[in-house]
Amino acid sequence: MDLRSLVKSYLTGLVAQGKKRLALEDEARSILRKWMLAARRGGDEAGSLGGKGPAQEVQIDAGAEGIKVSLREMVGDVADTPPETPEKVPVFFRPAGRTREEIWEQAKKLLLRWEPLRELGTLRDKMVWGEGAPEADIIFVGDAPNYYDEQEGRPFCGEAGTKLDEMLRAMGLARKDVYITHLVKYRPKMPRQTTNNRAPDAEEIRLSLPVLEFEVRYVRPKVIVALGVVAARGIIGQGELPLSAYQQMKGLSYCGSSVVVTHHPSYLLRTSILAERRKLWEEMLRVMELAHLPISAKQRGYFLPKD
Numbered sequence: 001m002d003l004r005s006l007v008k009s010y011l012t013g014l015v016a017q018g019k020k021r022l023a024l025e026d027e028a029r030s031i032l033r034k035w036m037l038a039a040r041r042g043g044d045e046a047g048s049l050g051g052k053g054p055a056q057e058v059q060i061d062a063g064a065e066g067i068k069v070s071l072r073e074m075v076g077d078v079a080d081t082p083p084e085t086p087e088k089v090p091v092f093f094r095p096a097g098r099t100r101e102e103i104w105e106q107a108k109k110l111l112l113r114w115e116p117l118r119e120l121g122t123l124r125d126k127m128v129w130g131e132g133a134p135e136a137d138i139i140f141v142g143d144a145p146n147y148y149d150e151q152e153g154r155p156f157c158g159e160a161g162t163k164l165d166e167m168l169r170a171m172g173l174a175r176k177d178v179y180i181t182h183l184v185k186y187r188p189k190m191p192r193q194t195t196n197n198r199a200p201d202a203e204e205i206r207l208s209l210p211v212l213e214f215e216v217r218y219v220r221p222k223v224i225v226a227l228g229v230v231a232a233r234g235i236i237g238q239g240e241l242p243l244s245a246y247q248q249m250k251g252l253s254y255c256g257s258s259v260v261v262t263h264h265p266s267y268l269l270r271t272s273i274l275a276e277r278r279k280l281w282e283e284m285l286r287v288m289e290l291a292h293l294p295i296s297a298k299q300r301g302y303f304l305p306k307d
Contacts, residue, residue, distance in 0.1 A: 093110070095107040095110045104218065112127055122204060124187045128149050128153060128185055128187070129185060133178060134218070135219060135220070136179040137178075138177075138179070139215070140156075140181070140227055141181055142183070142227045143199050146158060155181055160269070161265070164227075167284060179219050183235070200230065205233075208234075216257060222290055223290040226260070228266075229243040229246070232246040233246075236254070247261050260283055260286055277303045278302070
């Protein structure tokens with residue numbers, strides 16, 4: 001998707017939601033002015049939103065100077081702008097609403113038809129939105145829904161979900177006390193797919209990160225738990241590092257929240273080594289400390305050798 005299409009999708013979505021004003025920083029306002037001037041020089045043929053009739057209008061709030069422009073004028077000449085690197089074009093996920101609750105509900109509706117992900121053609125059709133407390137102190141983030149998540153319409157179902165529930169109980173918590181989600185909200189497609197799954201690829205993650213950023217800024221947790229190396233790579237970046245490298249990093253943060261990297265719960269299905277379980281638990285103790293949760297002596301002693 002080129003820059004023109006992204007801008008068109010974003011602004012058209014705002015108009016469809018009844019949005020009339022958009023606050024802009026100076027740099028963004030300057031760019032829009034350049035687009036408008038170029039579009040006006042090119043006349044009516046400079047660009048179009050793909051339909052006939054009058055252009056839809058939005059009011060751009062530019063401080064003391066209100067600039068009223070049509071969507072056609074704003075995106076008209078973007079097609080003539082040389083793309084920097086197509087895969088690096090930024091995407092934005094900005095649902096509108098008058099209340100927190102309305103914004104949250106609009107986010108789910110917007111994601112169902114959001115072009116950047118829908119146009120990929122590599123994801124299945126059923127959305128799996130996050131669940132839990134909308135103002136939780138802790139967010140758990142996996143990579144993408146699996147077969148069981150898709151069937152239930154909820155994140156972390158099946159055996160991996162059972163293990164996550166056990167981890168939460170050990171922390172003195174339940175699903176209703178935290179927020180659980182995925183980097184990518186749709187199950188990635190595979191040929192002749194039944195119950196088999198795959199991890200999301202780099203482009204699926206890149207185009208999904210604005211949605212995760214929205215969730216994090218909405219919930220405002222104290223700590224984010226990246227469950228597995230795919231989640232860690234998406235949230236933190238730093239390239240194709242192994243999980244151990246992310247686990248050794250200190251002072252990690254994302255959107256103002258601390259980040260703790262640990263194994264995906266499915267790892268507990270594959271190992272019974274006490275030292276490995278203790279290491280994972282120490283990471284959960286760190287999560288509890290960052291979230292300012294009380295920790296009992298019994299909890300601190302989990303998976304330690306008995307005297």
